[in-house]
Amino acid sequence: MSARSKWLDVVRSPLGATALGLVILVALAAVFAPLIWGPQAEQVDPTAITQGPSAAHLLGTDSLGRDVLARVMVATQLSIILAVLAVIIGVVAGTLLGTAPSVLPRWAGRFIAGVVNIAVAFPGLLLALFFAVIFGVGTTGAVLAIGFAMAPGFARLTQTLSAGIAGRDFIAAARVAGVSRIRILIRHILPNIGEPLVVNATVGAGSALLAFAGLSFLGLGVQVPAYDWGRLLGEGLNRIYLNPAAAIGPAVAVVVAGLAFNMLGETAASVIGGRSARRRGRLPLTALSSAPVHAQAAGDEVVLLVDDLRVSFPGPDGWITPVRGVSFTISRGEAIGVVGESGSGKSLTALAVAQLIERPGRISAGQLEFCGTPLQEASERSVRHLLGTSMAMVFQDPMTSFNPTRRIGSQLAEAASEHQGITRRAAMDRAIDRLQAVRVPAAERRAKQYPHEFSGGMRQRAMIAMGLMNHPRLIIADEPTTALDVTVQRQVLQLLAGVRRDTDAAILLISHDIAVIAQTCDRVLVMYAGRIVEDLPAAHLHSHARHPYTRALLDVVPELDTDRSTPLKMIPGRPPAPGAFPVGCAFAARCPLATELCRERDPELVDDASGHRVACWHPVDGDQPAADAAIPAVTSALPIAQHEGATR
Incomplete structure (x- = not known):
């Protein structure tokens, strides 16, 4: 079943249909609400101050006579944008912290991992309040506070996912080929952990939305004249006994948008989880002498x-x-x-x-x-170059011997371009030549295919071809x-x-x-x-x-x-x-x-x-x-x- 068919099947389910409907509803409100209700949300009416729900104002009016429902709809855009920005900051910062131990010296990596472990132990909202004090009151400070408060969770997730990928045979093959740590991280590890990060980022957007509403409610987030759902909720609670609808409106908006993000994450997880489950004549004898x-x-x-x-x-x-x-x-x-x-x-x-x-x-x-080179005494750089050019490894599991997110030809070419200093085109030509040398039929076409398109025997042949890219x-x-x-x-x-x-x-x-x-x-x-x-x-x-x-x-x-x-x-x-x-x-x-x-x-x-x-x-x-x-x-x-x- 293709990924498109899997998406269609999930969307047809109750969970998928509800998630799709809520996401479309929130997206439409974020895009078109300022155009439709913008003027009404800003119109001050001294004759209609703090009124209750009516036919003209379904959720009543605020202290300046502005329509509460119009302001709730218009606030959708700013609330969603700020939550998405905070998630982006959290994902980027968390990914950098989570992958840092893979590229930094051991002492620095252990220090960062320790800081992340301590930060994860604190509740996210408490961290957000702590960072809000550091970055200051206002929209920018709230975005940074919530983003960095989310970073430890994504850092821990990235560490866990990276550790699972780092043990795969294709990572070991890249190390034997002499590929640098940073290149292994960018080309091999990050593409294989991207999907779960995206899923968790989608779910995390709902939490960011709630955290933003909390900061704005406390007066630490969005400041006048701008407003988001949290600020509107704070204003409504001040008059909750006179007009409960003024507080219920923004609260319902936060709940609906949060559900939309969380259900979208659950839907994406079911699609990605299903796809991940599918991927899942001799020389003379040499006699030894009696010497040591x-x-x-x-x-x-x-x-x-x-x-x-x-x-x-x-x-x-x-x-x-x-x-x-x-x-x-x-x-x-x-x-x-x-x-x-x-x-x-x-x-x-x-x-x-x-x-x-x-x-x-x-x-x-x-x-x-x-x-002739003592491996224990030589420098790491010289050992990496020697092993990358003169040693080849063929691992026992042909399915895990290659990076599933990259084409076979590019993975073979990487070994040559890393050590021989040749162009990408020349490296690809050599990859095709090596595939032909190990009797892979239609080598030029096969070089453009992904590992899952190869049979077990062909993957093992391609693994041997990778070892022959240099001169082992x-x-x-x-x-x-x-x-x-x-x-x-x-x-x-x-x-x-x-x-x-x-x-x-x-x-x-x-x-x-x-x-x-x-x-x-x-x-x-x-x-x-x-x-x-x-x-x-x-x-x-x-x-x-x-x-x-x-x-x-x-x-x-x-x-x-x-x-x-x-x-x-x-x-x-x-x-x-x-x-x-x-x-x-x-x-x-x-x-x-x-x-x-x-x-x-x-x-x-x-x-x-x-x-x-x-x-x-x-x-x-x-x-x-x-x-x-x-x-x-x-x-x-x-x-x-x-x-x-x-x-x-």
Whole structure:
């Protein structure tokens, strides 16, 4: 259903029809009332002072004999204009305050967030009175007072919405591409939070109208000779026992206009909410030497060097370290696969390498070098440029990998224009060329389409094309085939292999599918509980895997000739939570070979001098077939579906 059809359906509903009718009524009164009733509202009649309702004056007259009804109608224009101006000020100021922590230094962002949190705790009308004292009595002071009183609420809303968008994959992709914070804010975050801000601004207009009426009633708002509904209400209340209609008229006007704004906001929310719900041949194997990890791949160009990498986050009882002591290297043209269950630290390791761990998370390492540059010591600007030009990331969810409000071509072109200094036209031409390189049909037409117009496989191809906009030396593919059917999975994996072959780029492939890793990579890193427990050539995975956990992962993969009458084999128990790693080997509680030594001491990752590293006190015989050494099936264990649904 199109947005136009959705609007028509909502307008036909009782709520939508009432909201539309009230909005039209208020708009017509604001535009035409001064033209129709303007002279009558200003006509002074000494013979008709403070009269009650009559055929000539339906709401009576004021102290100068002016018609109250005419003045109520004429006051519509000024009342609506002032409320809209206050809302605009509140939205603009609130958006600036809400997005400031995203672009300012951390200390300044935390200070602004603290001020906003304090301001939100006070009632809006109390803040309006406070600002009215600061800005002074009068129309201008009242507009500024109400606008700034509304700003904290919009700032809090903007912070919340921005935090939800900032965690999306397309924001991470923009950071990897080296896009500046301000540009990410303007091009990616604000367009995605605009709709709820508009809805809340519409609802907020009703509150602003009421606040304005309150200030004018107290004598702090509109001053004579101008008048709005609040001023008329104050004048009517002074004579409420003589002529109640003089007070009821402006009060009804405030209520009707407030309902119009609030119901319009509810109508827009139902339309936008419905629309949002809908959007919703390989290179030779590279053998490792027996040297320490930082000296591995000698003689080859080391693209990525990771030594003793740790990622920590604050917890209620201290720091939690879900990635603890990961070490490996990747050479030019090499493909390394990372496998493991949910929570093993695979994706956190990749995000740490790409410098995408947000504060308060911490990254520490003995060495963390990319293309010879120490990432922990280099300046933020140089790291951003290096990662933007030499590293590409392909995320696991193709739907969230792109900004839904921008065309595919412009998102690809942004990566090139940001770092290569080329014109917009040249960047778009390169985007079309890269789409053609990843075999997207009708690339020129497709570049003008939005992400929702692409299928899942095409979005993943476009994501790979984005990584190729510059000249990447490392491609990090974080479960790139998740949620894709097997045919598209094969196409995406073949495409990555082709890119690797054509560009000599290294690939770090993260997957929960150990069979895919074995078929597409040169080396396999098996992770468990934040550590690498085995590192071996992919060609030796089925025949020489020595860690019981690796053997268990191999054994739970069903084969075509598996006996259907027997239950599927499973790994008993659950992986330990990141904040509750046990003493000793983390796999000991699930391992049938575990001894007291395993429960007391954590084994080191030891190289057997043949390029095979394993962290186990009782490694399995490397020549024993996997099926013979795997963990036996247990009916109370986790199902294989839960094992293969690994997250990060």
